[in-house]
Amino acid sequence: DSGVTQTPKHLITATGQRVTLRCSPRSGDLSVYWYQQSLDQGLQFLIQYYNGEERAKGNILERFSAQQFPDLHSELNLSSLELGDSALYFCASSVSRTGSEKLFFGSGTQLSVL
């Protein structure tokens, strides 16, 4: 058990809908990272938050947004969903701002857009 909790584990929705994925980092970790894993694109970095503030941005679509709350949990919001958004979404956490050490991953949310 990595100590990173992601909910829900599975999500099935329709095109055009909006969903929210939730992540609770390991106790004491201030950084939260979101990754998307699909068969064709592999593991893509989306965004990082550190202590409530956006720290780094990757290949995150404009239809997607995220935030980190004062209790350090994070939410990833995906809107106007398309079939191609079907993927496994991972949250990871680390202690530092730079993330120069290892990441601890949650077990992921499997999103299916029908």
Added chain:
Amino acid sequence: SQQGEEDPQALSIQEGENATMNCSYKTSINNLQWYRQNSGRGLVHLILIRSNEREKHSGRLRVTLDTSKKSSSLLITASRAADTASYFCATRAAGGSQGNLIFGKGTKLSVKP
């Protein structure tokens, strides 16, 4: 875009054999990490090697890093069926956006009992 590329994409061996996976990357790095993923599960960190290190060991794992060739290798010795998983290298670029750990597409290892 992918920073690291693993080779081979898939590897099938017998239990007890050694497994070697390679990773090449494009830019200067701060460190290189290897992760393991069991089917559909979260990634688990295996080992981290810094840019000023050439070799590192952890149990049955041996990682080498050649910054002049921008490549790394992961060796799993005396493999077990439980080692069946996908293995990813991940690099953190030197300078720039420090929060951005970039993963390769992985090597799928199958260890047959």
